[in-house]
Every structure is written in structure tokens, then in C-alpha cells.
Amino acid sequence: MKRAALALLLLAAGPAVADSNLPPARLAYTQLPNAAQEAQAKALMETLRCLVCQGQSIADSDAEMAGDMRALVRERIARGEQPAAIRSYLIQRYGDYVTYDPPFSWVTAPLWITPLVLLAIGLLLARRLFRKGGA
Structure with missing residues (x-):
């Protein structure tokens, strides 16, 4: 119980000590x-x-x-x-x-490529749904 209280106290105090005086x-x-x-x-x-x-x-x-x-x-x-x-x-x-x-670099490539990949997946899904609905 004491450890849990101490842990909660430390968690609550974290934001208070984030900046210096x-x-x-x-x-x-x-x-x-x-x-x-x-x-x-x-x-x-x-x-x-x-x-x-x-x-x-x-x-x-x-x-x-x-x-x-x-x-x-x-x-x-x-x-x-x-x-x-x-x-x-x-x-x-x-x-x-x-x-x-x-x-753009190998490290940041996912930041740039992920939105394009998600857009392409969305377009493919929409195309399939519209084809099924029109048939």
C-alpha cells in the first residue's frame, strides 16, 4: 500500500517539476x-x-x-x-x-509515404464498393 501511495505521489509530482525555478x-x-x-x-x-x-x-x-x-x-x-x-x-x-x-530521408520516409499509401488503399476500397453496388 505504501509503495502504491508513493508511486501515485511521484506521478502527480512529475508535471510540477518539469520546469525549473x-x-x-x-x-x-x-x-x-x-x-x-x-x-x-x-x-x-x-x-x-x-x-x-x-x-x-x-x-x-x-x-x-x-x-x-x-x-x-x-x-x-x-x-x-x-x-x-x-x-x-x-x-x-x-x-x-x-x-x-x-x-525527406530514410528516417522520415514513413511520414511522407504513409498518407499516400492510406489514400491509395481508400481509393481501392471505394472502387470495389462502388463496383459491387453497381452490379
Whole structure:
């Protein structure tokens, strides 16, 4: 009984300790003073996936890691780096999963091919059903 109570306590405490008590990164919630640079940063942040939330972009996520990634993007944009170079850096650091548009490779092939295969199966099934119904 004690072990079960301890396990439940640890499970409940997990989300509470997911973020640290550190203050957010300097540019995590602060826009750049240059509107054009902020627009570039915002556009890039919309294309990058939060690695903690997995369903949100880093622009939309409140996770600490997403804030750190937003700050990194803004800092590099402010230094004059191109969004494509920043994106490449983040992909190199975190892998293809960090982007909503992963490049085609052997690893990501199922992501690109599966919808086409499912569509083809659906069309074949529909064709068979319509042939049986018309006969």
C-alpha cells in the first residue's frame, strides 16, 4: 500500500517539476525592438516544434524549453543570422523532429509515404464498393 501511495505521489509530482525555478531566458517573452527582425523570428518560431509539448510550436508553447528556444532564435536574428541558418542549427542540435516540415530521408520516409499509401488503399476500397453496388 505504501509503495502504491508513493508511486501515485511521484506521478502527480512529475508535471510540477518539469520546469525549473529559474527565471525565463531574457528574450523568451520579450520581442525584439526591430519590428522586421521580430517578424523574421516569429515566422521561424512558428515552424519549429516544441520538444516538450510536441503539439505546439515554440511560439505558442509556455514550456521552459520553448522559451529558451525562442530566446535563442531572437538572439541570433538580432545578431544578423539568417532564419535558414538558425533552423539548420536547431535541426542539427535536436534532430528533424524539431521542424514541422522534416526533410525527406530514410528516417522520415514513413511520414511522407504513409498518407499516400492510406489514400491509395481508400481509393481501392471505394472502387470495389462502388463496383459491387453497381452490379
